Amino acid sequence: MTVAQGQVAVERDNAVMVITIDRPAVRNAIDYDTAQALSAAFDELDASPSLSAAVITGSNGMFSAGMDLKAFAAGGRLPRSERGFAGIVWKPPRTPLIAAVEGFAVGGGFEIVLACDLVVAARDAVFGLPEVQRGQCASGGGLLRLPRRIPYHRAMELILTGERLGAEAAEHLGLVTRLAPPGGALAEARRLAERIAANGPLAVAASKRVVVESQDWSSTEAFDRQEAIVDPVRSSADAREGALAFSEKRAPIWRGE
Incomplete structure (x- = not known):
């Protein structure tokens, strides 16, 4: 069963929930309404004892370009809820969450990934925290979580230069749990979620x-x-x-x- 919540689609498949950021026209960037919809999905996930695992992904071959800067510049509200940016970075769900990454997961999109427990990525996926290149800081969890996920000096290089990291290099560093062929990240993440959900x-x-x-x-x-x-x-x-x-x-x- 799939339910649309504004710009987010939520699907329940037995004990697994799949959450899809669905704003392909803006590379699944996060605005206020999207953050609220994501937050509601995570609230539903944590409140449902029948759900044992979840997957978050993006539509149209793109995970997320992060914060919707155009919407914010046009007077939009900050894209966050009581759970933080994108309805997740301050307070991730209690239920195990897998990121299924195709295309780009940069800026806030990468910070969503870092708030997840496991990461499945297509081999051509790309990660990055380009905030310093725009005179900003990766304050949505990037500065706090990345040095805990990969070696300190490599994390500092990515944070201070804003350079991108390919999926295969991310897998080598232990950031990516599993690699999948292009277009196959969601299917592989579903399989992983089903293995988790088969347990107590x-x-x-x-x-x-x-x-x-x-x-x-x-x-x-x-x-x-x-x-x-x-x-x-x-x-x-x-x-x-x-x-x-x-x-x-x-x-x-x-x-x-």
Whole structure:
């Protein structure tokens, strides 16, 4: 089922949501209405226990050129919500999110990618933070997240020069999870999302939460804080079902309980 929300299309396919930025006339640049629609889609994603994974992509062979500067210059509001730029960069969804990148993901488009958990890119895709070339800073998460995703000096070079990074080089640096042939990023991202969704939903959600939140935990508190998150999963009906299904050599039937 696909539902249009202004300039964003939202599709539910079993336990996977696919969110498509659909503004091809402006290379899927983000204006205020698009940011609000994306934010609403992520709210829906997090509020739906039947959804275990999601994919975000762009229409017409282009991920996103970032902020719609023409719309903003014409008096438009900043393209953000309470979740930040594009309805994501300050507060990404709790549900695992995969970026499926075709064409360009530059500026704010790259910052959307950096807010995702996994990245599938076509081999001819291109990433970049060109803000300094325009006298601006990549303040939508680019400065904060890129040095945590790839080696520090390589991140600094990309940030301070504004140069572009090809998908194969990004994969070599560990920024891209999987490469796909041109035109194949969404299909590959769907397959990856389906593999995630086949697992216990409580375990998937808790695992992502620990990985994300533990970045600022001290070593003395890390295991205690992790235990508070994973112990309810360990004692869940899904955990018992997983063990039973393993012993009976069958696929588990998850209930999210």
